[in-house]
Amino acid sequence: MEEKARRQANRPNLPGYITIKDAAKTLGIASRTVYDYVTDGRLPSIQAGKTILIPIDELEKFKRGISGRPRTYIPAWRISPENNRLLTTSIFVHIKANEKAKLNKRLEEIRQKKQHLFPATIARYLIEDDARPEEVQILLVWRSSVMPDEATRQQELAAFQQELADVLDWQNARYSSGTVLMHA
Structure with missing residues (x-):
């Protein structure tokens, strides 16, 4: 030492x-x-x-640039088979007043600690709306063949909500779910 x-x-x-x-x-x-x-x-x-x-x-x-190889082709549209659909969970939630910087800091901590990964998701996005910068959209994409049961998904979401309870207004959040018809 x-x-x-x-x-x-x-x-x-x-x-x-x-x-x-x-x-x-x-x-x-x-x-x-x-x-x-x-x-x-x-x-x-x-x-x-x-x-x-x-x-x-x-x-x-400094700009890091893109990671990985740049695509040399544009992927074609795909439709998932009936037994392995892509399902989505979307949550629209407002950032509490004057808490945007704190939210960004907290998201970086979550990323660095590899927390709240929502097991079995194939994609997770937190999206800042250009038209409504006071709102974020949380988009989770799941494969139906490996998607956890409703209780497990709710438990994971509750832990995420608890982590961000002081910066996001979960009381007035809007939730929706859907099935992806076509994707790339």
Whole structure:
């Protein structure tokens, strides 16, 4: 423990710069990925002793780009077989007054901790409505062949609602469910 404290005390602290580890936390990615960005020249840096530092203003401007391979084709429409339909749950809920920043922070914490994954969903979206920025839509997409029973789904949703009870107005939320007719 003393060794760690000594290393931290010797770490350069230059105003306007951030370490790779701290940059990774800011971007929500692995330190190794940030190091690769620096090595590839995508993120400017300086070296102070054995520590690589990234200018904070450059980090704020940094765009990661898309992950994975870009599609080379547009997928065709599909219709799921009768025994394996896609089912949706949509929830429209208002953000409590002056709580948007807190909601965004909480969503990032949920993402980082890998919480509220709604088992058996194939897609989960939280959508900010451009026309109504005070409202978010929660869209869950399930495969009917592996969808949990109603009690399990309600239990998962209740835990999610509890987590966000101080920032979202669940009392006035609107719920709907449906069957996907065609998808890509």
